[in-house]
Amino acid sequence: MHFFKSIFAIWQREIIRYWRDKTRIVSSFFQPIMFLLIFGAGLSTTLTAGNFGVDFIKFMYPGIIAMNVMGIAFFSTVSTVWDREFGFLKEILVAPVSRTSIALGKAFGATTIASLQALILLVIAPFIGVGLHILVVVKLFLFMLLLSFAISGIGLLISSLMKTTETFGLVMQVLVFPMFFLSGAFFPLTNVPLWMTIISRANPLTYGVDAMRQIILNGQISQQVINKLVLYPITINGIFLIGFSIIMILAAVLAFNKRS
């Protein structure tokens, strides 16, 4: 019982900290919109020649949501590094709680924050001509949760290996861009070189983008076009993300135990 109560206490602290930081909430909302506008406007005209039967902004929209989830989940797990740097981690580590509950509390915190923030992004759907049914929103939210949990796992693993916020930031920079560009958010991965296929299949973001794209575009454009764009059925994407999360969280807990 104490195990769950301490997870809850750690989770709640993350949420309070997030809620206090209004600048962070607002800026994490505008960054993806900027991406969508700039890339959408810039590339849609160029890409009409290629023509994959769907408006480029609509194509990119699920990718942008996934990118937002990734960025925020990573950013939220930095809190572990900050805690270490500012001494608060010591307070947590000398408490009579298990390391596993600390790691899980942190991961659930990042998952909640990233999913809620991504949910806000759905308000722009009508403006770019994407209709959202309530069932679609529910399905999307489920994948937002799965994807952010998987990313929190990576973030937590890295932050338990890092000593300072600076090195964490550096590692994130190195990871975030390749993960984003090789996720299928910008272009379909159905017809790319082999090396890109291999890397993209190990990238959890690929599965998140793939699932969200199907959920959002289903019924909006013809099934034929969708089939040309997607990689796996939604359930496969879900299973991969669950498996990936479990491995990452386990590794993070191990690293956490070893560090302290």
Add this chain to the structure above:
Amino acid sequence: MVNIIEVKNLTRKFNGLTAVDDISFEVKKGEIFGFLGPNGAGKSTTINMLSTIIAPTNGNALVNGFSIIGDKDEVRKSIGLVFQDPSLDDRLTADENLCFHARLYGVPKDEYNKRIEEVLKLVELWDRKDDIVKTFSGGMKRRLEIARGLIHYPAVLFLDEPTLGLDPQTRVHIWDYIMKLKREREMTIFMTTHYMNEAEYCDRIGIIDNGKIVALDTPANLKKMVGGDIISLTSQDKQTLKKELEEKYGKEVKEEDDILKIEVVEGEKFMPRLFNELQTKIDSISLKKPALDDVFLFLTGRKIREEEASSKDFMRNFMRMRGR
């Protein structure tokens, strides 16, 4: 009296460097036990071992009857800790910080609100309960940390340099709270310091140098080691005075320039006698009681390096200002 901490042959090495070297001692229930020594002497390493943050290389210790190696969780529940460096979440309110702590320590919900009120009133922060910690001064943060360490009713409170980096006035204040804890709750307090004047508040002091305890006793007894009080006198008629002192009290009189010095027991009681009994006219008189500085100097042959400490303090304060 019952021992609340029993340390046996505790040793900690870092890459071949011995930070704590085979120390053994006991802390009695209800006393303020102080660890006095320069930076790097092994004070914090000892506290870190006793609070299960790091494992000893050798030896063991019992805290509240639990082994720091085998019963970590029980030890953790038995102790409250105030770290050398700040460890509050400054984006949370005072209340939220305490609440978080209470929940991690498994204090029941219907109980912790009562306790939060109790400890916050003790350190006089009750009216700031709902303020974000970021707005607190260094002294207030330290008080809040002490309050936090008490929420789960620990058997021992560890204070690692509780007044480091605080201004003199705040330091006195912090000490008022510590003494109040001892008086009103009979709390056992284990503290480290490198401020000599603060060590005087302790019931017993262990002087630690290079990882070893070189002396352990009450402040008064420690000071007896270096000899008695020194009374310095000056007079126009120095030689007559010297002679009179030697004849009347059988004391050895040392001459330093114009000043005559004698060593006595309990100088504050000896001085009135001199006023009444001396025939020779004296111009001035002063008393110097031995301080713990002298004890440290006597035991180790050197002074506690305050300059080194102050540069570290400076860095700490700088980091505090920068961070939180």
